[in-house]
Amino acid sequence: MTLSVLHVDDEPDIREVAAFSLELDSDIALTTAESGEAALTLLEGGFRPDVILLDVMMPRLDGPGVLARLRSLPGLADTPVIFMTARVQASERDRYLDLGAIGVITKPFDPMTLASQVRDLLAGRAA
Amino acid sequence: MSADPLAELRIRFRERARGDADALETALSDGDHDRIEELAHGLAGAAGLFGFTEVGGLAKVIDGQFAEGQRPSTAEIEALISAIRRDMATYS
Numbered sequence: 001m002t003l004s005v006l007h008v009d010d011e012p013d014i015r016e017v018a019a020f021s022l023e024l025d026s027d028i029a030l031t032t033a034e035s036g037e038a039a040l041t042l043l044e045g046g047f048r049p050d051v052i053l054l055d056v057m058m059p060r061l062d063g064p065g066v067l068a069r070l071r072s073l074p075g076l077a078d079t080p081v082i083f084m085t086a087r088v089q090a091s092e093r094d095r096y097l098d099l100g101a102i103g104v105i106t107k108p109f110d111p112m113t114l115a116s117q118v119r120d121l122l123a124g125r126a127a
Numbered sequence: 128m129s130a131d132p133l134a135e136l137r138i139r140f141r142e143r144a145r146g147d148a149d150a151l152e153t154a155l156s157d158g159d160h161d162r163i164e165e166l167a168h169g170l171a172g173a174a175g176l177f178g179f180t181e182v183g184g185l186a187k188v189i190d191g192q193f194a195e196g197q198r199p200s201t202a203e204i205e206a207l208i209s210a211i212r213r214d215m216a217t218y219s
Contacts (some may be wrong), residue, residue: 013140013173020132057168086171086187087194108175108183111133 001073005031005118006049008039009084010058016053017111018053036061043070049079051122053105056085056096064099064122073101081119129136135192139216144170144182148211155204163196163204171206 005028009015009083014054022028031049033039036058052070070076083096084108093104103121107113120121131137146165154162167189175183185207189199 011169011173013136013143014176016136017133017173017176022135059165086168088191089191089194092194107172111176 002027002029003051004049005040005051005053006031006033006042007053008033008036009055010035010089014107018114021111021114028115036066039066040069043073048075051080051082051118052084053084053118056083056087067099080122080125082118086097131147133177140173140177144174144211145215148208151204153209164190167207170181170218179214182214185210
Protein backbone atom coordinates (compact mmCIF):
# COMPACT_ATOMS: atom_id res chain seq x y z
CA MET A 1 0.00 0.00 0.00
CA THR A 2 1.36 3.40 -0.95
CA LEU A 3 2.44 5.65 1.88
CA SER A 4 1.92 9.33 1.20
CA VAL A 5 4.68 11.37 2.84
CA LEU A 6 4.90 15.15 3.12
CA HIS A 7 8.45 16.32 3.84
CA VAL A 8 8.91 19.93 4.95
CA ASP A 9 12.39 21.47 5.14
CA ASP A 10 13.76 24.87 4.17
CA GLU A 11 17.19 23.43 3.25
CA PRO A 12 17.26 22.44 -0.45
CA ASP A 13 20.15 20.01 0.11
CA ILE A 14 18.24 18.15 2.77
CA ARG A 15 15.05 18.04 0.70
CA GLU A 16 16.93 16.53 -2.19
CA VAL A 17 18.77 13.92 -0.16
CA ALA A 18 15.55 13.03 1.65
CA ALA A 19 13.79 12.68 -1.72
CA PHE A 20 16.54 10.37 -2.94
CA SER A 21 16.31 8.39 0.31
CA LEU A 22 12.55 8.07 0.53
CA GLU A 23 12.17 7.22 -3.13
CA LEU A 24 14.36 4.17 -2.59
CA ASP A 25 11.11 2.80 -1.16
CA SER A 26 8.92 2.37 -4.22
CA ASP A 27 5.79 2.35 -2.06
CA ILE A 28 6.36 5.90 -0.85
CA ALA A 29 4.69 8.77 -2.68
CA LEU A 30 6.62 11.90 -1.69
CA THR A 31 5.50 15.51 -1.66
CA THR A 32 7.90 18.21 -0.51
CA ALA A 33 7.40 21.72 0.81
CA GLU A 34 10.16 24.32 1.21
CA SER A 35 8.63 26.12 4.20
CA GLY A 36 6.08 25.81 6.94
CA GLU A 37 3.82 28.20 5.08
CA ALA A 38 4.03 26.12 1.89
CA ALA A 39 3.14 22.99 3.85
CA LEU A 40 0.10 24.65 5.38
CA THR A 41 -1.00 25.88 1.96
CA LEU A 42 -0.95 22.29 0.71
CA LEU A 43 -2.81 21.02 3.76
CA GLU A 44 -5.37 23.83 3.72
CA GLY A 45 -5.94 22.96 0.07
CA GLY A 46 -7.05 19.48 1.08
CA PHE A 47 -3.85 17.44 0.76
CA ARG A 48 -3.92 14.65 3.33
CA PRO A 49 -0.62 12.76 3.63
CA ASP A 50 -0.29 9.62 5.72
CA VAL A 51 2.67 11.07 7.60
CA ILE A 52 4.41 14.44 7.82
CA LEU A 53 8.19 14.84 8.25
CA LEU A 54 8.71 18.26 9.70
CA ASP A 55 11.95 20.18 10.10
CA VAL A 56 11.99 21.87 13.50
CA MET A 57 13.94 25.03 12.77
CA MET A 58 12.67 26.98 9.79
CA PRO A 59 12.49 30.75 9.31
CA ARG A 60 9.17 32.53 9.97
CA LEU A 61 7.10 29.45 10.81
CA ASP A 62 8.95 26.64 12.55
CA GLY A 63 8.02 22.98 12.81
CA PRO A 64 6.21 23.20 16.14
CA GLY A 65 4.25 26.17 14.77
CA VAL A 66 3.22 24.16 11.72
CA LEU A 67 2.17 21.23 13.93
CA ALA A 68 0.01 23.45 16.14
CA ARG A 69 -1.78 24.91 13.13
CA LEU A 70 -2.28 21.73 11.14
CA ARG A 71 -3.96 20.02 14.09
CA SER A 72 -6.90 22.39 13.75
CA LEU A 73 -7.48 21.47 10.10
CA PRO A 74 -10.14 18.87 9.28
CA GLY A 75 -8.82 15.32 9.06
CA LEU A 76 -5.38 16.15 10.42
CA ALA A 77 -5.95 15.82 14.16
CA ASP A 78 -4.31 12.39 14.24
CA THR A 79 -1.96 12.49 11.26
CA PRO A 80 1.44 11.23 12.45
CA VAL A 81 4.14 13.89 12.54
CA ILE A 82 7.85 13.13 12.80
CA PHE A 83 10.19 15.97 13.60
CA MET A 84 13.60 16.11 11.94
CA THR A 85 16.30 18.09 13.69
CA ALA A 86 20.03 18.53 14.10
CA ARG A 87 19.44 19.41 17.75
CA VAL A 88 19.60 16.18 19.66
CA GLN A 89 19.61 17.33 23.27
CA ALA A 90 17.32 15.09 25.35
CA SER A 91 15.33 18.06 26.61
CA GLU A 92 14.59 19.16 23.04
CA ARG A 93 13.64 15.65 22.00
CA ASP A 94 11.22 15.30 24.92
CA ARG A 95 9.67 18.64 24.08
CA TYR A 96 8.97 17.55 20.50
CA LEU A 97 7.34 14.35 21.68
CA ASP A 98 5.26 16.32 24.20
CA LEU A 99 4.00 18.43 21.32
CA GLY A 100 2.50 15.29 19.81
CA ALA A 101 5.13 14.04 17.39
CA ILE A 102 5.39 10.26 17.13
CA GLY A 103 9.16 10.45 16.84
CA VAL A 104 12.25 12.48 16.13
CA ILE A 105 14.78 11.73 13.40
CA THR A 106 18.21 13.24 13.91
CA LYS A 107 19.94 15.10 11.10
CA PRO A 108 22.12 14.13 9.44
CA PHE A 109 20.09 11.00 8.79
CA ASP A 110 21.36 7.92 7.01
CA PRO A 111 20.15 8.25 3.40
CA MET A 112 20.02 4.49 3.03
CA THR A 113 17.70 3.94 6.01
CA LEU A 114 15.50 7.03 6.20
CA ALA A 115 12.48 5.27 4.70
CA SER A 116 12.77 2.37 7.11
CA GLN A 117 13.15 4.76 10.05
CA VAL A 118 9.88 6.40 9.04
CA ARG A 119 8.15 3.05 8.64
CA ASP A 120 9.50 1.84 12.01
CA LEU A 121 8.16 4.92 13.79
CA LEU A 122 4.76 4.42 12.14
CA ALA A 123 4.77 0.75 13.09
CA GLY A 124 5.62 1.65 16.68
CA ARG A 125 2.68 3.98 16.79
CA ALA A 126 0.33 1.31 15.46
CA ALA A 127 1.59 -1.32 17.90
CA MET B 128 23.53 6.41 -13.90
CA SER B 129 26.30 7.60 -11.60
CA ALA B 130 27.85 5.02 -9.28
CA ASP B 131 27.21 7.46 -6.46
CA PRO B 132 23.70 8.85 -6.75
CA LEU B 133 24.51 11.60 -4.29
CA ALA B 134 27.64 12.77 -6.15
CA GLU B 135 25.98 15.69 -7.91
CA LEU B 136 24.33 16.88 -4.75
CA ARG B 137 27.66 16.61 -2.94
CA ILE B 138 29.40 18.81 -5.50
CA ARG B 139 26.68 21.43 -5.13
CA PHE B 140 26.90 21.21 -1.37
CA ARG B 141 30.65 21.90 -1.47
CA GLU B 142 29.99 25.13 -3.36
CA ARG B 143 27.28 26.16 -0.95
CA ALA B 144 29.47 25.35 2.06
CA ARG B 145 32.33 27.47 0.73
CA GLY B 146 29.86 30.34 0.55
CA ASP B 147 28.76 29.56 4.09
CA ALA B 148 32.39 29.84 5.27
CA ASP B 149 32.60 33.34 3.77
CA ALA B 150 29.25 34.24 5.33
CA LEU B 151 30.39 32.92 8.72
CA GLU B 152 33.52 35.05 8.53
CA THR B 153 31.47 38.14 7.76
CA ALA B 154 28.95 37.37 10.50
CA LEU B 155 31.79 36.84 12.98
CA SER B 156 33.37 40.18 12.18
CA ASP B 157 29.94 41.87 12.36
CA GLY B 158 29.07 40.13 15.66
CA ASP B 159 25.90 38.84 13.99
CA HIS B 160 25.09 35.86 16.21
CA ASP B 161 21.69 35.21 14.64
CA ARG B 162 23.37 34.70 11.28
CA ILE B 163 26.06 32.48 12.81
CA GLU B 164 23.36 30.35 14.42
CA GLU B 165 21.44 30.08 11.15
CA LEU B 166 24.54 29.05 9.20
CA ALA B 167 25.76 26.58 11.82
CA HIS B 168 22.33 25.03 12.09
CA GLY B 169 22.12 24.48 8.35
CA LEU B 170 25.58 22.93 8.23
CA ALA B 171 24.86 20.77 11.29
CA GLY B 172 21.98 19.14 9.47
CA ALA B 173 23.44 18.87 6.00
CA ALA B 174 27.23 18.37 6.16
CA GLY B 175 27.08 14.87 7.60
CA LEU B 176 24.67 13.82 4.86
CA PHE B 177 27.48 14.27 2.38
CA GLY B 178 30.21 12.67 4.45
CA PHE B 179 31.74 15.88 5.83
CA THR B 180 31.73 14.59 9.37
CA GLU B 181 34.21 17.04 10.88
CA VAL B 182 32.37 20.07 9.50
CA GLY B 183 29.07 18.57 10.60
CA GLY B 184 30.40 17.82 14.07
CA LEU B 185 31.86 21.30 14.62
CA ALA B 186 28.65 22.89 13.33
CA LYS B 187 26.59 20.68 15.61
CA VAL B 188 28.56 21.75 18.69
CA ILE B 189 28.02 25.42 17.81
CA ASP B 190 24.34 24.86 17.04
CA GLY B 191 23.92 23.00 20.33
CA GLN B 192 25.42 25.89 22.25
CA PHE B 193 22.88 28.28 20.73
CA ALA B 194 20.14 25.77 21.58
CA GLU B 195 21.27 25.91 25.22
CA GLY B 196 21.24 29.70 25.22
CA GLN B 197 25.03 29.98 25.09
CA ARG B 198 27.33 31.57 22.58
CA PRO B 199 30.18 29.73 20.93
CA SER B 200 33.66 31.16 21.20
CA THR B 201 35.37 32.94 18.34
CA ALA B 202 37.90 30.09 18.24
CA GLU B 203 35.12 27.52 17.70
CA ILE B 204 33.61 29.50 14.85
CA GLU B 205 37.03 30.01 13.27
CA ALA B 206 37.67 26.27 13.57
CA LEU B 207 34.46 25.60 11.66
CA ILE B 208 35.41 28.09 8.95
CA SER B 209 38.86 26.48 8.61
CA ALA B 210 37.40 22.97 8.45
CA ILE B 211 34.96 23.98 5.72
CA ARG B 212 37.68 25.58 3.62
CA ARG B 213 40.01 22.63 4.07
CA ASP B 214 37.46 19.86 3.49
CA MET B 215 35.59 21.51 0.65
CA ALA B 216 38.86 22.17 -1.16
CA THR B 217 40.28 18.68 -0.87
CA TYR B 218 37.27 16.37 -0.89
CA SER B 219 36.69 14.59 -4.14
